[in-house]
Amino acid sequence: MGSTGGGLGGGAPRVKKQFLTALGSLVVIGILFAVYGSPIIERRYLKEAEVQGATTLRLAVAALDGHLRRFEPLPALIADQPAIEALIQSPDDPVLRHATNLYLSGINALLKSSDIYMMTMDGETIAASNYDLPTSFIGQNFSYRPYFQEAAAGAQARFYALGTTSARRGYYFSSPIEIGGRILGVIVFKVDIDTIEASWVGGDSRIFVSDPEGIIFMTGTPEWLYSAILPLTPERLTRTRASRRYSDAILRELPVAERQDDGHRLLTVTDPGGAREYLATSQPMPQAGWTVTVLTDTVSARAQAQTAVVVALLSLCLAGLGLAILMQRRARLAERLHLQAEAREELERRVEERTADLARVNHRIEEEIAERRLTEQQLRQTQADLIQAGKLAGLGQMSAALSHEFNQPLAAAKTYADSAAVLMERGRLEEASDNVRRISALIDRMASISRHLRNFARKPNEKLGPVALDEVIRDTLEIVAARLKTADADLVIAMEEPPPLVKAGSVRLQQVLVNIITNAADAVEGLPERRIDLAVRREAGRVVLLVRDRGPGVPAAIRERIFDPFFTTKGIGKGLGLGLSISYNIVKDFGGSLSVDEHPEGGALFRIELEEVAAEVGQAAE
Incomplete structure (x- = not known):
């Protein structure tokens, strides 16, 4: 034993030193990773975010370009229509003006464009497709617009404006309206692009389109509309106002730092909600003169990078913890060997003590078993006495009505006897x-009542067997x-045919039904509707008896306590509170169940489930 202790004394410091060395190495690795590895991981996630932004940008540009290309050749085609050429040659003819207005309105509705109009x-x-609206273009002069100036010079033109x-x-x-080599007018298509802009709202990325002056005119972020991402220099403002591109809209610089x-390319936008950093990806649309930009919030990418760093550091911590556990196990293994020898001696000593203790405990257990058996017999006897007391209490409650049942035939018998004399x-x-x-x-009638009362009042034996429900109910x-x-x-009784046989005791089952039906009679007494339903049916190999009254029902607050001994809702002197408790235990002894619930149409609904037995099995006496 002494040599073992010496080994432990030299082994513990050595294990501790190894552990500290390994722990120091892990700390150094963790610091190096946090300093040099974190930026690398962050750049990787920013690159992934940039790739996602580029994909979103391609989709946005393709959707815009496709939407605009649908309408690009249409002005030149409509300029060659006879109605357009006729009106441009006779612009003051009211009949031609009205016909052209109708034609342009029909074309506009068919193509689902915003407006179509022609100018001298x-x-x-x-003439205009909106000739009949309060905002009609007829009579308006748009010679200041670049799209008019370019078309009047003979070119196909594009322009975005408010x-x-x-x-x-x-x-x-x-497009110019050209007849015989002469340009006589200009036809214009205005296309609504709000539908494309609406698809950008609520996405993971922020998308906007800016003009050559850097002014945002399309965006999924409404508060950025008509904001400039470039400084609004006097030269830019002069060019913008000359074309009246944004009418009377207020232009402002977007607080952005690049x-x-x-x-x-990182943009930091400051708004009332605070400053947010975005990863910017842009693509020009030369034909339209636009630049489409997709901003991807860097918060998600940086959070993912931080999460990856934290996970890596946690992994190092787990490795350190695993190493600590391994070192600790090695130390404890040596200690355990030493303790096992001591424990073996202690175990032998305790085995002897426990053997003596077990002998004493076994003796006490045998005494307790004998006491519990005696107590169980006493409880069974008490339960039987309570059942009998419940019967006698029920008979006592029915005594007044029974005396009336006996007095009536006795009085009638005396009258018949006097008359016979x-x-x-x-x-x-x-x-x-x-x-x-x-x-x-009459004497047979009284004898029948007396016989049933005598059978109901006597104590039953414990034997269970097949019981015919129709006889018990009768x-x-x-x-x-x-x-x-x-x-x-x-x-009102409803029973399936043939009447089922159940595993029970006839007298005790009769007592259960007497208790429940008597309670139902108490519940409906004095009410307008005094009907009680007794239904018997088979359900999945079981026989179910349902007793429903039209009384006030059983409140949910007392439904859990209604089968407790001595619990009653009746007045003083009107019940012992044993009937339902005794009935519950009787049905439980039969291997069945008794429950109560509220009927959907009002009143209490008692449900008795019993085991069904085969018809050929003989009846069991009770």
Whole structure:
């Protein structure tokens, strides 16, 4: 044992030194990675963001270019139409003007463009697709627009501007109206591009289109509209105002700072929400004279880079933790070998002590088992006494109605007996014999009631077997008939044919039904609707008895306690609170279940589930 301790004494410092050396190496690696590796990872994620931005940019440019190309050849085609040529040669003819207005309106609706209009060489509009609108171009002069000036000089022209009349943005295509080698007018198409701009709203990237002066005229960020990403120098403002490209719109500089970082173009935009950095990717559209720019928020890329760095550092930490665990296990292994020898001796000593303790415990357990068996017998006897007490309590509650049931036939029998004596004195023997038969029937009726009450009151044995439900229900009716009559309640029975057999005890099942039907009679007594339904049906190899009343029902607050012993909602002296508790335990002893719920149409619904047995099995006495 001494040599083992010495080995441990020399091994622990050595393991500790190795651990500190390895831990120091991991710390150095982590610092180097954080200093030199983090920028590399950040540039990698910025590159991925730039590639995604370039893809978005190509899609945006393709959508814009495709949308504009649809309308580019149309002005020249319409300029050659007979209606256009006729009106440009006779611009003051009202009939030709009206016909051309209708023609342009129809073409505009067919092509789903914004507006189509034609002008004379002095820039006055003489026909337009919006001739019948308050914002009609007819009579307006657009000679200051570059698209008019270029078309009047004989060229196909393009121009983007904010309409001075309609106050709507659009892209203009113009073409000269040439007849016999002479240019007599200009035809113009205005295309609405709001649909493309609307598709940019709410995306992951911010997209905008700027003109040659750096002014944003299309963007998915409405607050950037008519903002300049280049300084608004006097020269730029003069060129913009000369063409009235943006009408009366207020132009302002977008608070933006641009810088280059390892080949990436980064823009920092300051707005009321704070400054945000974006990765910018741009592509010119030479034919339109536009520049399309896609801004990708760098927050996501930098966050991903930081996450990657954190994950790498955590991995190093986990490696250090694994190394620490390994070192600790090596130290503990040596210690465990030493402790095992001591533990073996201690174990042998404790085994002897535990053996003696187990002997004493076994003796106490045997005594407790005997006590529990005695207690269980006493509990069963108590339960049987409670069941009997519940029966007797039920009989006591029915005593007034039962006395009425006995008094009525007794009074009738006395009347028939007195009448029979008088009839016999008068020699009317046949009528007297009929009275005697009536008396005999009344006596049989009282004997039947008495027999059912006697069977209900006696203590049953524990034997279970097949019980015919129709017979149990019939005997139950004999007992509860008086209570139903007192409550003026109707019991409606619905049973499947043939009547099912269930595993139960007939007298105890009868007691359950008496308790539940009596409670139902109490619930409906004095109410306008005093109907009680008893339904019997088969469900998946089980027999279900449903007893529903039209009373106030069982509130959810007491539904969980209604089967507790001595719990009752009746007044003092009207119940012991044992009926439903006894019924619950009886059904449970049968291997079934008893529950209560609220019927959807009102009233309480008691549900009894019992096991169905085959019809050929003999009946079991109880």
